[in-house]
Amino acid sequence: DAMVIQNPRYQVTQFGKPVTLSCSQTLNHNVMYWYQQKSSQAPKLLFHYYDKDFNNEADTPDNFQSRRPNTSFCFLDIRSPGLGDAAMYLCATSPRQGQETQYFGPGTRLLVL
């Protein structure tokens, strides 16, 4: 089945130790998104790629970076995780920008010790 896959589902890292979360999709969608979701809150968009065009939200901290080496894969790098970065990280895809359905992966829950 076509889908959005996130690995790992749970990630534990230490304060200040770089961590990478991965997302892959078999939907062949042009757009990939990374969201941060904290407990009892709505998903907050960090950035998105339209094909290879990277779009950073204005309030996304510099500590968060992303890479999209090809259509299928997208990575979220947190260079120096702080305790406040503990959250669920959601990857989503859509065929195009604008009023298009976004398909979410199951998320990676990040714990920072």
Added chain:
Amino acid sequence: GENVEQHPSTLSVQEGDSAVIKCTYSDSASNYFPWYKQELGKGPQLIIDIRSNVGEKKDQRIAVTLNKTAKHFSLHITETQPEDSAVYFCAASRNSGNTPLVFGKGTRLSVIA
């Protein structure tokens, strides 16, 4: 930019009763309104969406209504079942370029058997 308000934040209903969740939006140019259901520990899943050229859409026990003049849209779930218990998010976007989805803050629905 767009701002989406969602009410109520929590909702408890008896099994078999109906549940209604309401959202308002601020950007009159928004024209796509999806609803997502998020179960504990999972990513949001699209359950229904509506575009601005229609006023109502139904899919079995779920319906969404849109009032563009008043800039509000609602989710209606009839004959609720315990498996409907989850957090529901509304969202809005406009069909232009880089404009992302803007989410409401979510409604935690509990269906009591």
